[in-house]
Amino acid sequence: MDNPPLCTLLKGMDFESDIIIVGGGLNGPALALALASAGQSVTLIDALPLKTRKNVAFDGRSYALALTSARLFRALGVWDTIENHAQPMLDIKVSDGRAGEGPSPFFMHFDHAEIEEGPMGYMVEDRHLRPALLDAVKQVKAIRQINANPVIAQEVDTTGVTAHLASGKSLRARLLVGCDGRGSGTAQRAGIARTGWNYDQTALVCALNHSLPHHGIAHQFFMPAGPLAILPLTSNRSSIVWSETTQNARDINAMDDADYLNVLRPRFGSFLGDISLAGARFTYPLSLSLANDLVAQRVALVGDAAHGVHPIAGQGLNAGIRDIAALADVIADATRRGEDIGAAPVLSRYQQWRRFDNTALALATDTFNRLFSNDNTILRGIRDVGMGVIASMPGLRRSFIREAAGLTGDLPRLLRGEPL
Template sequence: MQNPRLNDVPASGESHDVLVAGGGYVGLSLALALKRGAPQLSVAVADPAPAGAASRDGRASAVAAAAREMLAALGVWDEIAPSAEPISEMIVTDSRTRDPVRPVFLTFSREGDGPFAHMVPNGALVGALSRAADAAGVERIQGVGVSDFSADAAGVDITLGNGSRRTARLLVAADGAKSRLRALAGIPTVGWTYGQSGIVVTVAHERPHHGRAEEHFLPAGPFAILPLPGNRSSLVWTERTEAADRLVAADAFTFAIELERRFGHHLGKIEAVDRPRAFPLGLMIARRFVGPRFALCGDAAHAIHPIAGQGLNLGFKDAAALAESVVEAARLGLDPGDGDALDRYERWRRFDTVQMGMVTDVLNRLFSNDNPGLRILRDVGLGIVDRLPPLKRHFIGAASDAGRTAPRLLRGEAI
């Protein structure tokens, strides 16, 4: 491996065993897991977002059963649970926008095994992780991100956005899909855009959803209705980018008409309760997840289509795997930035990430069109899955459970 960026400026400022760049759910869960597993480690999180920004995030995310087990093992799920809405059932339809009836081709449920996912407000998730990280002794550098770094055999020299300096034995980039640190490390990516954008908005409706999620496959892309507490739902609405830009810029009346065409009337009168926002969609996977004393985590390592709702859960898998690799190295008296520990993390996560990226890519290409031949093929396929309980259980397990080779945190076990 080549070193990231090297310079001759001497290190100065405070020193840490691990510094995490990015204070979202991935960065915070990683930092918390490291401190819980190896309290002797000095761990810091540099978050460019201002204090309290997370609590103003009105979006919500689907937390799968395995990720819920991880949050419980980290001691934060009890705080999050009151604001979470369990998803006990999911239906899948395939139709055109103008169709008056949307036949259900596939139904998922986990009766007796508990919900296969929960919808969790992002503010509640990040807030609980922040408080737990503070209590565990994680140093949080709020309002300042990492602007530059250089690495060598001895450690990482880090420059923060305010010009101050830190050193660390391991730097973790959890700074999002447009990761500045990934670029500084010279790690290339592979991927493509879909010409689609995901519109995210919260709606209120007259009738209760009873914990049911809905995935409507429409020609422009999936239209997902995800239950929130009360008579509210979170929408992830995929449209061609040009159409999405027009919709979020439209007046409230026009947006409401287009929303109703896709949402339907089964939950009564609906109303958008926040401002819709559109996010371009694509596939991006880093060609490497690690470098000398450097690791990518979460969206900095990968960004996938939301069609399977697995983006957040992939990030938690990264955090669990990296924490376990580093903690086990530390218990053996090894350097937290040890190359063997980082190589183990990369091997653990690369295949699963590429596999999930390809699955979401194929699903999006298969369902985001109005080709009559493909429509027949996919509807027959959905019907077969619905009529074969063992196959259906396999899909539910793949989406929600950890599996035997998963990191311990995702199985609800302490590191």
């Protein structure tokens, strides 16, 4: 008599769910929705209360979602909820200069009309995206949420993984996924080391009102202390991510609103007219943090738990979404083949798919930051000439646009807008 397939044996084991996800920020709920759409049962655990996570003032950030990231949210049924709050990014302008002196005459201009697929991406505020994801999760029966109850220990064996919660409860599944940020406890408990360094830079983040329309154009202005990103939001508003040395950022953030704006104005310029604060101000220390492995025994890492990069290209969340799409794709196919979704051969496919891309993004953002965040005369000349060359070459320019839109490489089904 033939032995039953492994998946049949595993179904008889005492699993509360197929997969446990640790971390309920953005990547965790998005991954839960993707996995549930592939027929998996999921337990989503977060250390914070749900009310705190859904609070519109909880985070203060906005996100530049690549076109392919928007496709994933549409495939998961979330996009309709946030579409009216999403500002298309039609153009990107990149320039170099000093505060108060204006940009260099050499700059790069990327126009969405140079690709056929549509806008390169969308700006979406956290206060719209986060609640939309959490509300969508609540509607899916295959997803169980546990809030305000952190994972404090995890154990793995040949057939499954057990997560021990602060409440004393234990949960068992076939796979544990860490979506718990750069300081990932999931990674630490799995023995996954990290490589990285501090940039001695801090991002000052806020939203601004301005008197003139932005026309859907995103601006990246490189200055010696760090880049200033001006990203279009709905109406006459923009999000700024303003990188300064850590000491300068600390001093600027300690100012009152009027003085804060007075320091910002020479850097921001007058092209959008009068500016005023549209909400609270936030600061985020900047560093690079890369997990040496994306997987361990019955453990996988996604998003910032796997890779935390400089926001210079606005690709942090998009990289996490690519992780989500790849892992969901791998698990969906493994399930169809009757494989154990937590087994090493399955997880190695995910690592192989994402490792090079994540490492390349980390190196690219690190290199760009080091190249542009200085006032070296020789480097300034090299980068200005480089921007001029790129701007004059349509083929190269189009490649950069497709990269920004997330359209390059081996795309998982969800990033193509296709169901699993």
